[in-house]
Amino acid sequence: MSPIDSAPATSRRYHRLDISQPAFWARDFRDRDEVFAQLRTEPGLTWHAPPPAVFPHSEPGYWAVTRHEDIAFVSRHPELFTSALGISMDPMPIELQRPTTFFLTMDPPQHTRYRRLISSAFTPKQVRRIESQIRANAAGIVGEFLADLSSGAPVDFVDSVSRKLPMRTISDMIGIDPAERDAVAQAAEAMFGSSDEEYAALAERAEFFMAQFGILHRAGTDLARLRRTEPRDDLMSAIVAAEVDGHRLTDEEVGAFMVLLASAGNDTTKQATSHAFEALVERPAQREWLLEDFDARIGGAVEEFIRWSTPVLHFARHAVSDTDVAGTRIRAGEKLVLFYCSANRDETALDDPHIFDITRTRNTHSGFGGGGAHFCLGAWLARMQLRLLFHELLTRVPEVALGKPEYVHSDFIHGVKRMAVQRV
Template structure:
C-alpha cells in the first residue's frame, strides 16, 4: 500500500513527477510516455495536483491510473467509480460538464437507457445509407486532396484531407446544411482544443469553451425542432422518433448529443487519420504489406492506427465508496484519471508497444476506452470511416513526403493541427 494512502486528500503529498502543468503536455508523446512509464512502474496509483483551471474550484488532486489492467478494472465497475461527478481531468463544475458531455456523465441504468435510445436510431437501413455516404465522400475528398497535392502549392494534410471526412459524415448523417458545416466543424475542433493558446488564452478559455458549446448545442436543438415538423430520411429524424420504454429524447437532450457527436465523433477520427497516415509514411514496408491484401488486413491496421494515435488522452471517474485499486486505497469522492495514452504503451499488456505494427495481434488497446458501459458508442463508425478513407488514399495517392507536424497543446486530445505534405 502507498505510504500516502492514510493521509487526507488535503494533506497528501503530490508525486514528484508533475503531469498536471501545461508544460508537461507541451512535450511530445514519446517524452511524456517516458514519465508515464515511470508512473506505471510505481506500486499502486500516484497522487497529483489539479491542473491550472479556468473555473473556480476546490479540488485537492487526482489519482493517476496509468496501467492497462487498472483502467479496465475502473471502467468495468461503474458501481464503484461513477461518471456522474465529472469526467474531466481539468477542474470543471459538474454544471458545465453535464450539458457538454450528454450520457458520458451518466451511470447505468440511466446511461444504458440513453445508449439504447441512440443505438436504436442506427437501423440497418441507416447504417447502409451512412456507409454509402462515407464511401462517396472519401472518394471526393481524396480527389480534392490529389488536386491540392499536384497544384504545387503548399498543402496541409490535416486541412486538405483528414479533417474533412468526419465532419461530412456527421453532417450527412444528421442533415446539417452545407452552409453551416464549417462553423460546426470549427466549434467542434475548438472545444476539444480549447487549452491550446491558438484558440484562447487561459483567461478567455471558459468563455470561449462555452461559446463553442452554444454553437453546437444550438445547431442540434434547432435541427431537432425542424425534423419534428419536417421529417426526412436522415439520422436526426430517426433520433427524434426513437423511443425506448416509453421515453424519447427532448430537444435539449438532442442538442447535448449533437455536442458529443460533433466533437467526439469529429476530432477523434480526424486525429487517427493524421497519426495513422504519418506512421505509414514513416514505415513504408508496412504500407506495402497492407496493400498486398488490403481488404483482409485493414481491420487490424485500423486498430493499430487507433492505438498508435490514442486521440483521447484521458477520462476521469470518482469513487462512489472507499475502495482499492492496485493496492492503493481510494476514498469515496476522490477523482481517478484514466490515462489511455499510458495504457496504450503498457508493456505488461502489449508486446513492444513503442513500435508501430499493423500486423499486431492481439491488440487489446484502450483507444475506445477501457471497456464496460462507456466503451465508445461510435467505434463502428470510426472504423468504417478510417477503412474507407484509407482505401481511397492508399490505392490512389502517389508517394509523398511529410513535413514536421505541429501538435495541439492539450491534455485531452493527442492532436495534429498541421502537417505539410508534398509529392516525393
C-alpha cells in the first residue's frame, strides 16, 4: 500500500489527472476517455479533488472507480458501500439529494421495499397497455418528423424525435395532463443539465436546480392527491394504491418518484435515441444488417445503443467501514464515484469498446448501472421504447445527412442538445 492510500483524506494528494473540473467535462467523450483509459491502467483506485461546489457544502474528495470489474464489485455489495450518504459526484448535502433521487439514496431492506412497491404497479395488463401506447406514439412522432423533413429544411432531431417519445410515454403512463407535458419535460431536462451554462450560470445553479425540482415534485404530489380521490385505469392510480408489507407511498414519496421518473425515465432514453441515430446514420452497413432481420437483431442492437451512449455518466457510493477495493484501502465514510462511461470503454471487459458494433455478442455494459440492488428499474421500459421507435425510424425514414451535434455540458448526463437532420 502506498503512503497516499493510507493517508487521511485531508492530507492525501490528489491525482495529477483532474477529472472534476467543468473544463474536463466540456471535452468530447472520446477525449475524456483517453484520460479514463490512463486511470484504468493504474493499480488500485485514484483519489481526486471534489468538483466545484454549487451548494454550500464541502467535501475532501473521492475515489474514482473506472474499471468494469471494480464498478460491479462496489455495486453488488451494498453492505460495504452505501447509497444512503449520497449518490452525487458533486458536493451536495444529503438532505437535498434524498428528495431529488427518492429510493436511489436508500439501501436494502428499505430500498427493496420501495422498489417492490413501484414494481407491483407494473402488472401484465399495465405493461401491455404501455407497449401499445408506445407503439402508437412512436408511429405518430416519426410521421410528424417525416412531414417536417419533407420541407427540405434542416430539422432538429432532438426536438422533433428524441425528446418526444419518453415524455409522452411517461405522461401516458401516469396521466400527466397534455397541457403540462412540455413544462414537465423541460424541467426534467434542465434539472440534470443545470451544469450547462445555457440553463444557468454557476452562481445561479443551486437555485435553478431546486426550482426545476419543485416543478416536478409538485406535478407528482398534485397528481397523487387527485388519483386518490379520482382513480383511473392508469399507472399513477396503481402506484398510489400499491401496498407492500402494509406500506403505501405517501403523496410526498410519489412526488419524489415523479422527479426520478421524469428525469431518469425521460432524459436517459432521449439521449440514447440521439446517440444511436447518429451512429446508425454514420454506419449505413450496420443499419442494413439490422433491417435484414430486425426482430431477431434489435435486442442486441439496443444493448449497443445503450452502451455506446452511456446516458448516465456516473453515480457515487460511500464506504460503510474500512475496506479494500482493487488493493486500495478505503476508509469508512469516503466517497467512491462509479464512472459508467469508463466501464463502457473498458478493454478488459469488452472487445473493441471504441467501435460502435450492433453485431457484438459479448456486451457486458454498465449502461443500466453496475448490477446489484440498484440495477435500473426502468431498463425494460427503455429497451421497449428504443425497440419500437427504431423500428419506425429505420423502416420509414429515408437517407438523411446530419449536422454536427451540440452536446450538453454536464458531468452527469451524456447529452445531445441539438442535432440537425436534412433529407439527402
